[in-house]
Amino acid sequence: xxxxxxxxxxxxxxxxxxxxxxxxxxxxxxxxxxxxxxxxxxxxxxxxxxxxxxxxxxxxxxxxxxxxxxxxxxxxxxxxxxxxxxxxxxxxxxxxxxxxxxxxxxxxxxxxxxxxxxxxxxxxxxxxxxxxxxxxxxxxxxxxxxxxxxxxxxxxxxxxxxxxxxxxxxxxxxxxxxxxxxxxxxxxxxxxxxxxxxxxxxxxxxxxxxxxxxxxxxxxxxxxxxxxxxxxxxxxxxxxxxxxxxxxxxxxxxxxxxxxxxxxxxxxxxxxxxxxxxxxxxxxxxxxxxxxxxxxxxxxxxxxxx
Amino acid sequence: xxxxxxxxxxxxxxxxxxxxxxxxxxxxxxxxxxxxxxxxxxxxxxxxxxxxxxxxxxxxxxxxxxxxxxxxxxxxxxxxxxxxxxxxxxxxxxxxxxxxxxxxxxxxxxxxxxxxxxxxxxxxxxxxxxxxxxxxxxxxxxxxxxxxxxxxxxxxxxxxxxxxxxxxxxxxxxxxxxxxxxxxxxxxxxxxxxxxxxxxxxxxxxxxxxxxxxxxxxxxxxxxxxxxxxxxxxxxxxxxxxxxxxxxxxxxxxxxxxxxxxxxxxxxxxxxxxxxxxxxxxxxxxxxxxxxxxxxxxxxxxxxxx
Numbered sequence: 114x115x116x117x118x119x120x121x122x123x124x125x126x127x128x129x130x131x132x133x134x135x136x137x138x139x140x141x142x143x144x145x146x147x148x149x150x151x152x153x154x155x156x157x158x159x160x161x162x163x164x165x166x167x168x169x170x171x172x173x174x175x176x177x178x179x180x181x182x183x184x185x186x187x188x189x190x191x192x193x194x195x196x197x198x199x200x201x202x203x204x205x206x207x208x209x210x211x212x213x214x215x216x217x218x219x220x221x222x223x224x225x226x227x228x229x230x231x232x233x234x235x236x237x238x239x240x241x242x243x244x245x246x247x248x249x250x251x252x253x254x255x256x257x258x259x260x261x262x263x264x265x266x267x268x269x270x271x272x273x274x275x276x277x278x279x280x281x282x283x284x285x286x287x288x289x290x291x292x293x294x295x296x297x298x299x300x301x302x303x304x305x306x307x308x309x310x311x312x313x314x315x316x317x318x319x320x321x322x323x324x325x326x327x328x329x330x331x332x333x334x335x336x337x338x339x340x341x342x343x344x345x346x347x348x349x350x351x352x353x354x355x356x357x358x359x360x361x362x363x364x365x366x367x368x369x370x371x372x373x374x375x376x377x378x379x380x381x382x383x384x385x386x387x388x389x390x391x392x393x394x395x396x397x398x399x400x401x402x403x404x405x406x407x408x409x410x411x412x413x414x415x416x417x418x419x
Numbered sequence: 420x421x422x423x424x425x426x427x428x429x430x431x432x433x434x435x436x437x438x439x440x441x442x443x444x445x446x447x448x449x450x451x452x453x454x455x456x457x458x459x460x461x462x463x464x465x466x467x468x469x470x471x472x473x474x475x476x477x478x479x480x481x482x483x484x485x486x487x488x489x490x491x492x493x494x495x496x497x498x499x500x501x502x503x504x505x506x507x508x509x510x511x512x513x514x515x516x517x518x519x520x521x522x523x524x525x526x527x528x529x530x531x532x533x534x535x536x537x538x539x540x541x542x543x544x545x546x547x548x549x550x551x552x553x554x555x556x557x558x559x560x561x562x563x564x565x566x567x568x569x570x571x572x573x574x575x576x577x578x579x580x581x582x583x584x585x586x587x588x589x590x591x592x593x594x595x596x597x598x599x600x601x602x603x604x605x606x607x608x609x610x611x612x613x614x615x616x617x618x619x620x621x622x623x624x625x626x627x628x629x630x631x632x633x634x635x636x637x638x639x640x641x642x643x644x645x646x647x648x649x650x651x652x653x654x655x656x657x658x659x660x661x662x663x664x665x666x667x668x669x670x671x672x673x674x675x676x677x678x679x680x681x682x683x684x685x686x687x688x689x690x691x692x693x694x695x696x697x698x699x700x701x702x703x704x705x706x707x708x709x710x711x712x713x714x715x716x717x718x719x720x721x722x723x724x725x
Binding site: 224247248252259261281283284285286290293294296297298301303304305307308309312313315318319320321322326328329330332333334335337338339340342368371372375377378379382384385388409412413 | 530553554555558565567587589590591592596599600602603604606607608609610611613614615617618619620621622624625626627628631632634635636638639640641642643644645646648674677678681682683684685686687688690691694715718719
């Protein structure tokens with residue numbers, strides 16, 4: 114790999130990628146298209162096949178992947194998954210990474226785990242960046258993700274050529290601060306979604322045309338990206354996941370856990386998490402986050418006309 | 420006045436305006452500048468002076484104002500104020516309006532009162548439109564308000580030349596539906612504001628730079644008009660009212676009352692109303708709605724650096 118002073122580029126830097134789900138797959142495609150040598154790993158190996166077809170190599174374990182990579186990205190499910198793929202003493206990526214290597218965890222995960230990974234990486238003369246993203250499947254596909262980066266700023270700067278392929282990087286501070294920013298982002302979205310679906314249910318119950326209502330508010334003070342992304346999908350009762358309810362419930366659960374740790378009372382977050390959790394009670398975890406309308410419909414024994 | 424088939428225009432139609440507060444003053448100025456003959460009334464008459472200086476006539480009561488107007492607009496404080504200025508048997512506008520006249524109430528008020536006013540107007544061969552607005556002081560000043568109109572669609576169409584001077588009209592249905600749409604709009608904004616200030620307080624408590632956080636999320640999935648309008652004001656601790664906490668608490672109270680009447684459970688609305696109400700407990704009713712950050716700060720015994 115190039116020395117730590119140089120920005121990375123396709124001719125000097127080998128990349129590894131752990132986690133080729135909806136998000137990871139699109140992000141990897143940008144790297145391959147930019148000419149990077151990419152090795153991929155996924156728990157269900159078959160899901161990585163489209164990337165192998167594009168020219169990626171396949172590794173059997175995160176350790177093997179790291180052994181042939183200078184920089185290892187990960188975007189997996191839960192913090193426990195992050196811990197396993199990065200820190201497992203025999204199969205984890207850090208165990209295979211050579212000194213000077215960089216771990217970049219893009220999973221939305223716990224700030225404290227990011228700090229722990231950073232310390233573990235340092236002890237092996239490696240670096241670690243937490244870099245969770247916002248923007249969903251569409252942002253991943255279009256390369257317009259917002260990336261919240263925490264860790265050594267010089268390392269984040271070096272990674273910039275790769276981050277730019279995926280979206281826009283925002284440096285938030287030392288290790289863990291990328292995760293904290295992402296969690297604050299989710300907290301903001303959570304109550305915005307509650308406002309959107311409550312406004313819709315009210316409009317319906319009050320006898321308004323919901324499409325006319327959404328059209329009327331879209332350019333005014335009630336406008337939001339949530340309305341822009343989800344308004345028409347809700348009207349069409351299209352609950353296909355851009356972002357899974359299951360993942361949002363996970364994120365909001367981490368938020369509440371962090372709030373508990375910090376002694377921070379956020380009643381809107383707590384309420385939103387409970388409403389999202391009720392979707393899981395109905396088996397709706399694999400729907401998209403716009404399915405929150407179902408929670409408000411059930412609460413009120415109403416259904417919007419489809 | 421012109422026959423009911425013609426759109427109104429400055430040479431045939433005399434306008435009256437009740438309520439010349441922050442919103443009303445700016446809206447009236449657009450009418451005067453467009454060449455309309457305008458008579459104004461305000462409970463505190465001195466507040467109407469700037470409009471008189473621009474050429475408006477001053478009336479001593481809503482009744483007197485209506486006697487010299489073809490169309491009477493009102494934008495006052497509470498539903499009880501609306502009732503008084505429009506329906507009072509001796510001093511109210513309807514008592515002075517001639518057959519064929521139109522009442523246009525732009526106050527955010529109760530849908531049921533809008534229906535009552537409409538019936539009272541009909542019984543005097545007059546018309547009534549409910550037309551509350553969204554967009555705050557800025558929208559009023561720039562003529563970019565969203566107007567939610569309820570009532571006879573033909574009458575709303577006739578009023579279009581005047582509404583266009585203030586913003587964009589959205590026809591929502593028969594009498595009261597303009598109010599219902601505005602209330603649904605406020606419900607959407609209420610939880611969006613909760614999300615915004617909770618995200619900010621979390622970011623602060625987690626040790627992030629709040630300006631950097633807001634900058635990072637502004638173009639992503641957490642983006643909203645609330646963030647756009649209020650983010651920088653909150654950072655500067657500028658709590659000057661674009662829209663008063665007192666008025667928002669009034670609006671949300673009407674929303675809850677309507678929910679109670681309809682049997683509709685909206686827990687996000689209820690929570691937001693309680694948080695806004697706590698601002699009144701601290702004497703912050705005359706601040707702008709962005710002061711919600713103070714409620715979350717007090718709840719958590721923190722203060723963002725100014």
